[in-house]
Amino acid sequence: MNNKTPEQTPWRVLIIGAGFAGLGLAMQLRRQGHDDFLILEQADEPGGTWRDNHYPGAACDVPSHLYSFSFEPKLDWSRRFAAQAEIFAYVRQCIERYQLAERIRCRSEVAEASFDEAAALWRVTTRDGAQFTARALVSACGQLNRPLYPQLPGLERFAGEQFHSARWRHDVALSGKRVAVIGTGASAIQFVPQIVPQVARLHLFQRTPAYVMSKPDRAYSRFELALMRRWPWTQKLDRAWQYLFHEVRGVAFFLWPALMKLQRQRVLRQLARQVPEPALRARLTPDYPLGCKRILISNDYYPALRQPQVEVVDTAIREVTEQGIITADGQLREVDVLIYGTGFAASDFLAPMRIRGLGGLELNQAWREGAEAYKGISVNGFPNLFILYGPNTNLGHNSIIYMLESQFPYVLACLDKLDQGVRYLDVRKPAQDAWNRQVQQAISQSVWEQGCSSWYKNAAGKHTNNWSGFTFSYRRQTRRPQWADYELVR
Template identity: 70%
Template sequence: MHNNPRTGAPWRVLIIGSGFAGLGLAMQLRRAGEDDFLILEKAADVGGTWRDNHYPGAACDVPSHLYSFSFEPKHDWSRKFAPQAEIHAYIRQCVDNHRLRPHIRLNAEVQGAEFDAERGLWRVELVGGEHLEAQALVSACGQLNRPAYPALPGLENFRGEAFHSARWRHDLDLSGKRVAVIGTGASAIQFVPQIQPKVAQLSLFQRSAAYVLAKPDRAYRAWEIALMRRVPLLQRADRLLKYLHHEVRALAFISMPWVMRLMRGSFTRHLARQMPDAAKRARLQPDYPMGCKRILISNDYLPALAQANVDIVDSAISEVREHSLVTADGREHPCDVLIYGTGFTASDFLAPMRIRGLGGLELNQAWKEGAEAYKGISVSGFPNLFLLYGPNTNLGHSSILYMLESQYRYVLGCLRALREQQLRYLDLRMDVQRRYNQRLQHATRRTIWAQGCNSWYQNASGKHTNNWPGYTFTYRHLTRTPELADYDCVR
């Protein structure tokens, strides 16, 4: 049993994952004077989704000033929308600035965790058999960490190379190759324009067309960066303006779906401007209401699709052969390299770890109807377990970092209560969780995400497990401090 090497006692807090969520909480623990914590990271480096997604063209679709911690501002972002390498460097910088290296164990993958109610401790098992103990366990695994692969009939026959965009093969030269890209989501719209000029032929397999809007991106000018460095208040003001601008967009998702019809006009104009080919344009018309799936922003995706070496295929793949893909309409598409732009298993939170709470209840079992948590953070029957970026905390309109910062305050409040009240554990009451989630699912029904499309925002049975159906300031108000009456407080 490996406990805190300094004290020999169990850790106060164990955090699983070193992406934005886990590191941000660690930074806040340090600021609150708490040193008794450890971050477990399964990979060989920190950075989460920004470590994994290094495909060509990877960048954020939230403005950089909004996509950074309010308590760790960066004044010298190179562009309005930061590229992946710069975001990953920012994350590493956060680690150095807050001296978090000694608190991080890399190559430490969690296999499972079990709650010992007698002692009020989580026993965490790593792959390889080592055990650690902690009073509180925080899952900071995110929603976008396990690539989803499509089940294609006959895939084992394929003789070419195949990889997922989150596992990009930089060693493969795509020049002159016939490349098939499956999926037209947020990753594909970034890497397709990067590889299109190199490849001989690009076949893009889309299940449903995406709404693509112009990306208001540009490089920051040297004087702008110098000014923001000198007058930090400007960066804060810019951040606030961008926050408000994005929050207004939430109106369209949440309260007034009819506003989306106005936004649809800007999509139609963008498409008409950038896609002169009428046949291709027809294929790029979505068949569901705007906003029902993630809205994408790009200035170079449509011009890339307009090129002669790109074929947009909207017929389903019926079979994979040695050197080609065959679609339901009987056409055969020759292919040397297959790239999956198929996203992540976003609604399987915490899988494949086995988490056992009170009475041996397993989390995947408790969630068999679909993941749910109270305020996205606590789950009944799993005391002292806190989720960051948990169920129903994803956004369609703003920066997830704002949501994370709301969650930190709540989790720190729970940790404070454990210590000050000398509690063994805090267990969320089931009726509180049930009431909260009934209200939440009810609120989701009137949002744009429920307007008749399948997306990664919901699970297979149609339960909305990912998105927050409200404004981010409402969520912040809701999580400002934990109400101990919501929990069974066991001394």
């Protein structure tokens, strides 16, 4: 899509990924008057998670006004919680407004990137063999971009159709079919209610039940939309209110997790109202503290599970056969279609790319005990590499867009430093270690360390994903780089 050849590089900055993070940084570069950047996108078109997740019922669980850039507000969101199609349209609108199409190279999956210390350049190779060089490399791949498939014996034998919710097959008709859904996470609670009316039978395989809270969603009235068009500051006011409302919830996540016990009782009372059947309610009642895993929001999930054609199965899966699924008790459930709602490889940051820094150090070697980065952005030994939505910057209580908007000025300041005679900047190991000790110490006191396993942790149990504090605290700490924490090589 761009009109510049790789040979005309080096670029000032190369961005990997054209989702909210990569596009947001590109928009900020445009606002600063910079044009010397390129976005490499592995898919056929930009859009990130909102391009990939087009399953029935796909929508955001963060309010629309909060899930859009403060510097590029959308005044006509149709609902308080936008659906996938509307968010994807917003992304394309941003691309058009900032004329980013010419700076996006699609079908360009990065295979490897290595830092050339002598030239102070990143050398990047894509899967199709194209090569690029750049002074700075920005990873904007996100944490939820690689579908995680279950490792079940016999999956390859299954004779019917099978797909992951993030790779939804709209060409597979579900009407009148026997369907098995494996997984009960944030995607499943959205698509399950949508497909229940179509299917002849639905078996929902659940490893651990989730806490599901009601979703305060509704369409914006014509009056509200007219008000925001007439006085845009009213949208800003609503955005600020939504931010404060969500930020206050952080108190229960990482200051006083005991507060979650009160909220848990409210959630369980709601479950009792929506699911009066004792046996089904028992299967849907979590036995871990509220907030330890991701809290889900839905108004139609529990009612869908009460339908006569739905079975919630909490017995472990033993194997998959040609006809269906056999559980640990030996029972075979014959199915026509398998759908995986098993989430993403969230802790495998930057995989499967091979990233090599100073002295040929591989990033997966540096992260062998779990991903970590100074302020979630810089990694020691990998100069001029900046990560957006990196380790320990995910949230349980607010909007990731706010976190991204905290990171953009930080990365831009580092890029400006490179324009001021600095060949490369490399975060110092003591600074990175001190930062991560502080992060892990805070997490150890949070609700996420209350005795459950979740995608917030890696296989070894290290918390690699979540930020363990208020978002305004993160913004304060990323307002400007502390150059003493970096080795500046001139």
